[in-house]
Amino acid sequence: xxxxxxxxxxxxxxxxxxxxxxxxxxxxxxxxxxxxxxxxxxxxxxxxxxxxxxxxxxxxxxxxxxxxxxxxxxxxxxxxxxxxxxxxxxxxxxxxxxxxxxxxxxxxxxxxxxxxxxxxxxxxxxxxxxxxxxxxxxxxxxxxxxxxxxxxxxxx
Amino acid sequence: xxxxxxxxxxxxxxxxxxxxxxxxxxxxxxxxxxxxxxxxxxxxxxxxxxxxxxxxxxxxxxxxxxxxxxxxxxxxxxxxxxxxxxxxxxxxxxxxxxxxxxxxxxxxxx
Numbered sequence: 001x002x003x004x005x006x007x008x009x010x011x012x013x014x015x016x017x018x019x020x021x022x023x024x025x026x027x028x029x030x031x032x033x034x035x036x037x038x039x040x041x042x043x044x045x046x047x048x049x050x051x052x053x054x055x056x057x058x059x060x061x062x063x064x065x066x067x068x069x070x071x072x073x074x075x076x077x078x079x080x081x082x083x084x085x086x087x088x089x090x091x092x093x094x095x096x097x098x099x100x101x102x103x104x105x106x107x108x109x110x111x112x113x114x115x116x117x118x119x120x121x122x123x124x125x126x127x128x129x130x131x132x133x134x135x136x137x138x139x140x141x142x143x144x145x146x147x148x149x150x151x152x153x154x155x156x
Numbered sequence: 157x158x159x160x161x162x163x164x165x166x167x168x169x170x171x172x173x174x175x176x177x178x179x180x181x182x183x184x185x186x187x188x189x190x191x192x193x194x195x196x197x198x199x200x201x202x203x204x205x206x207x208x209x210x211x212x213x214x215x216x217x218x219x220x221x222x223x224x225x226x227x228x229x230x231x232x233x234x235x236x237x238x239x240x241x242x243x244x245x246x247x248x249x250x251x252x253x254x255x256x257x258x259x260x261x262x263x264x265x266x
Contacts, residue, residue, distance in 0.1 A: 071227060071228070100190070103223045104225045105221065108220070112236065113218060114235050120232055
């Protein structure tokens with residue numbers, strides 16, 4: 001009898017130890033949301049004022065197709081524009097669609113820049129689309145999208 | 157806290173009217189506020205640059221709003237039209253309210 005009880009206890013103890021790490025993992029996943037959560041759809045609505053944007057070949061977004069390390073992903077955005085007082089790029093916005101805060105950077109340009117080019121390195125939490133949104137001086141919004149495959153995530 | 161920062165202009169020799177590339181680099185951890193310290197198990201508080209302003213002879217040419225998803229030790233690359241000698245000043249603000257600035261002289265030749 002003693003041996004039988006011992007095995008019963010051992011079995012229940014094993015079940016508990018198996019459950020505990022799963023519970024703590026679930027708690028971790030909840031914390032990942034972060035204080036600055038901001039989805040891409042919401043950000044697009046706020047910036048364009050509900051007008052929406054259309055894809056355009058004028059905007060070129062250079063990003064690697066496969067990023068080994070999600071903590072450092074180099075991106076370059078170039079917008080075709082003469083950059084004169086009457087026709088220039090007002091702003092370039094960069095979004096990582098699946099990051100908890102999808103906004104990465106908003107670059108507000110002036111005609112004094114000469115060229116509408118911005119480059120930086122961003123963090124990507126998982127495989128996702130990177131979107132560049134260009135705000136032109138005539139009020140139109142143009143986008144370019146590039147999907148980046150991330151093998152090791154870089155957020156937290 | 158003093159941050160190491162640097163402004164690089166490419167190409168090194170330029171004339172009036174040229175459009176040059178400006179690289180602005182900062183040594184900064186860019187903590188997202190999501191990462192856990194492996195030793196203590198506590199979440200590292202968020203600390204990141206949230207605004208970068210480029211001023212050329214007192215005129216603002218570019219402002220960048222930044223959020224936490226930029227890499228550590230960020231490099232910002234923009235372009236600028238040279239319009240006479242002067243000074244390029246870069247001011248950067250952190251989410252904690254701390255403000256730092258750095259500047260470089262613009263000396264066009266010819």
